[in-house]
Amino acid sequence: MTVPHPAAAPRRALLRSAVRGHLPVLGLILAVALLGSVAEALTPAAIGAVLNAATDGEGLAAGPVGVLAVLIVVAIVASVWRYAASSRLRIRVAFQLKQRLGLAVAGRARAIGREVSPGELATAMTSDTDAIAGYPGALIQLIASVVAFAVVAGYLLTSSLLLGAIVLVGVPLLMWTTTRVAEPLEGRQREQRRLLGRLGDLGSDIALGLRILRSIGAEQTFRTRYRETSRQARTAGTGIAGTEALIEAAKLLLPGVLLILVTWVGARLVLRGSIEPGELVAFYAAAAYLVEPLGALATFVTTRARSRVAADRVLRALAVDPPGWPGTGTTASGDLRDGTTGVEAAEGEFTVVAIGDERDAGALGARLAGLDPVDALTTTIGGVPIVALDRSALRRLVRLHGAEPTLFSGTLRANVDPGAAAADAAVAGALATAVATDVVDALPDGLTTVVGAQARTLSGGQRQRVALARAVLDAPAYLILVEPTSSLDTVTEVEVCGRIRAQxxxxxxxxxxxxxxxxxxxxxxxxxxxxxxxxxxxxxxxTSEDYRTLVARENA
Structure with missing residues (x-):
């Protein structure tokens, strides 16, 4: 008894949802593919009819020649249209999958980030969505090829029972052999995808932490780790290539063997006078056409393996279900309190929390801002749990500036004012508060300068000040800043502190x-x-020896 893969049902659901809006187009592509495949399958019979007419002394009769011409034109037009339509459909499906995954990440970033690494997520967003989008087209071509095979087999059976029997037995046997050869493919692709995701994570870690690695002398350790993972990924890729090479060889070799057998048997039948020479040519062409369904099967098998592995990775991100946000309240006021630690900030005051551990600092900021409903259950504003507020209302009321703020690809102004709702004066004021005016002045196009992902053309201190300007824009009622000046020199830090205090x-x-x-x-x-x-x-x-020690360490 075969036990289905536990992800089989979600995979099918993902594929169905991906093509649900394109069913009319899929139906049309299938109809055209069937028409083209049947026309190709009937072409050998038309060629045989033309040759028989010529050998019977009728010359190139208009009827058989006309039928042959129509079949060729239909096959060509249908093939070209099907390829173009399938390509457009594949692009649309891939785009919709990328959009769906992107929306999921945007809405559940914190929860997904805990379950899926950045490297795996990048792979899912790019190559995996493309692999899934190629599955419907491969399935349609396989269906059309199977129908065409039935037409060819029927023609051979009506012309020669022996040749028809050879094809009816031989082609399914060859298809079974091809699928058996392809069985290890999915497991090997899954392992390679895992290694490639790990490789992407390592590359990202090295690129982002190169200065730190150099400072602690860990470059060689990470280089060795990256090289070993790369070697494993290469080995896995070689295994995949070997399996795919066997599939390609089977796609060409096995039909060739069948073609030789059909031709040899057909030649014997011609010598006996059982069939006409024109029919032998038709049999040869029909047997040669059998490469098409076997090729379609080989393509389908490899595409299915890729899409199943890809679907598992995409589903891993889509399946992350963060806890629901229960609140519906619209506003709150009063002291901000973290029930987990007992830290309390009086309303209207400038409160600084000193913690020695950076991880605890980030966790405190996340709880005070209510990033996670479970973690924030004990956080209150004026005694009201923040989870009792509507999430949108909470975001307007409380703003968090993390220790490692993110800047996005786009203009500098879009990074300061993502909603494009603030006036120029407000943006300028926020930049002045963050002492970031000089950053704008140094750029060739000022606020309209386009920066890449994470604005890596800017220094760490410049990025931090731009992100800080975004945090103070619109003057939220509650602002939480976690290590807002860690990348700044002492003089700039003092100036930033004074301006934020005043603003x-x-x-x-x-x-x-x-x-x-x-x-x-x-x-x-x-x-x-x-x-x-x-x-x-x-x-x-x-009064506190521990506090004096902490401050002395920071001043050292």
Whole structure:
């Protein structure tokens, strides 16, 4: 008993959803493919009729020649149209899959990021969606080829029972052999895709962390790790190539053997006078045509293997189901409190939270901003759980600037004002608050300068200031900043701190950092090392040995 793959049903559902909006086009492509394949299948019979007419002394009779011409024209036109229509359909299906996956990532980025690595996600978004989109076309061509095979087999049976029997037995046997040869393909492709995803992750880690790797002397370790993974991926690719080569060889060799057998038997029948010479030529052409269904089967087998592996990867991202957001409230006001740690920021104050561990700093910022409904269950504003607020309302009320903010491909202005809703004066004010005016002035086209992904043409400090300008734009009621000046020099850091302090006057601001500039500027400092300890910077220096140690380490 064969146990179905557990992902088989979701795979089929993904394929159905991908082509659901294109069923009329698929039906038309199938009809044209059937028409073209049948015309090709009947062409050998028409050739035989023309030759028989010529050998019977009738010359090139208009009827057989006309039929042959019509069949050739129909086959050519149908083939060209089917190829063009299938290509357009493949592009549309691939685009819709990319769009669907992109929307899922945009809406569930945090949850998907925990389950799927960036390298795997990039592969799913590109080559995997293309592989899935090629499956319907391969299936249509296989169906059309099978129908054409039935036509050829019927013609051979009516002309010669022996030749028809050879074809009816031989072609299914060859198809079975081809599928057996292709059996290891899917497993090998799945392993290679896994290794390629791992290779992409390593490449991304090396590119993003090259300076750190050099500083700690770990370049050789990562080089060795990358080389080993690359070798494994190459070995897996060689295994795939070997299987695909066997499939291609079977696609050509096995029909050739059948063609020789049909031709030899047909020649014996001609010598006996059982069939006409023209029929032998038709049999030869018909047997040669049998390469088409076997080729279609080989293409389908390889395409199916690729699409199944690709569908598993796409489904892995699409299947991530983050917890639902329960809230429907529209607004809240009051003190912002994290119930997990006990950290509390008074409404309208400039609060700095000092934590020694960067991971704890990022987690605190995420909880205060309500990025995850489960993590944020104990976070409140004025005693109201933030999960009781509508998510859109919460995003307008609370804004988070993470330790590693992201900039996107596009203009600099689009990175500062993604919604394109702010006035020029507001954008200029946000840039001034973040001390980023000089960044704009240094670019050739100012705010309209196009920057690539992550704006890598800018320095780390420039990127951080541009992202900070985005955070302070529109002056949200609650602003959480996590290590906002970690890439800046001391002088610039002090200036940024002063401007943010002034711009945020009267609004609730929480800065998670150990920067001395922010600690000194705070209305209140919360030192988190176990139970939170609150007070001014001077008070904590006077009363907490651990706090003095932390500050001394930062000043060192």
């Amino acid at each position: 945020r006057a009267g609004r609730t601001t929480v800065v998670v950092t150990t920067s001395p500039a922010f600690l000194e500027a705070a209305d209140r400092v919360v030192f988190l090392a176990g139970e939170p300890i609150g007070g001014t910077h001077a008070e904590l220096l006077a």
